[in-house]
Amino acid sequence: MSELDAIPDVLTFPPAMTGEAVTEDPLEIAVMRAIQGCDAGLICYRVAADRVGAALVFAPEVPLADAMAMLPLCGVGLQNALGALAPPEVAVHLEWTGGVRVNGASCGGFHVVVSDADPDEVPLWLVIGFEMPLLDLADGGLTPDRTALYAEGCADVDLGQLVESWARHSLNWISRWDTEGTKPLHAEWRGLAHGIGEEITIQGRTGTFLGVDERFGMLLRDDERTHLIPLTVVLEDTP
Structure with missing residues (x-):
């Protein structure tokens, strides 16, 4: 099957x-469209023979430090979508850096690109996209910490529906974030977060991942003090 053949018919998205x-x-592609001045709410998506992915364009109205909440928000949207479409025994968790875990193993994740990386400025656009492998092409014995959707019992998940469901759940969380603030999102994300309470190394620091602050900055405790690592450290350069 060619990649073009694998793309589903036009998907149905919410009015926004x-x-x-x-x-x-x-x-x-979403970043290119954002640079060209597309409207917020554009979702570029691809369903290939070996992977599924989509990216959503935002036009933030708050400084980047606050707008970065869209990363965990989109992660929660994907977990909600898989929770509705995948078999009940499939467990999905979210890494602080954007990675996605399925049944405990790494299974793709999210990437974030922004027009201006200054945390105190309102960016012109913010693009958040995810990609997940469908097929486990490596020897599972050699890479036991990595997996793919089909290897975890999701072979019957309609991938077009997955992208549509991600969009709907993410839009629902955006609405709640607008009207209720970050508290509901914090509560939902914390219940799905991978690695809280464990020792990790990030940005050259090693310590215990205690949780996040109101802007989803990581609270990392070492032998001396608790450090706050802003979520903006996961930003990537414009492709």
Whole structure:
């Protein structure tokens, strides 16, 4: 099956969103569309023979430090979507850096690109995209910490429906974030977070991952003190 053949018919998105099927990296295309001045709510998506991915364009109205909440929000949206479509025994958890865990193993994740990385400025656009492998092409014995959707019992999940459901759940959380603030999102994300209470190394620091602050900055406790690592450290360069 060619990648073009694998792209589903035009998907259905909520009124606030529009979709564009692409044959290249959805994140790269969404960033290009954002630079060209597309409307917020554009979702570029690709369903290939070996992976599924989508990217959503935002036009933030708050400084980047606050707008970064869209990363865990989109992660929660994906978990909610898989929770509705995948078999009940499939467990999905979220890494602080954007990674997605399925049944405990790494299974793709999210990437974030922004027009201006200054945390105190309101960016012109923010693009958040995810990609998940469908097939486990490596020897599972050699890479036991990595997996793919089909290897975890999700072979019957309709991938077009997955992208549509991600969009709907993410939009629902955006609405709640607008009207209720970050508290409900914090509560939902914390119940799905991977690694809280464990020792990790990030940004050259090693310590215990205690949780997050109101802006989803990581609270990392070492032998001397608790450090706050802003979520903006996960930003990537424009592709």
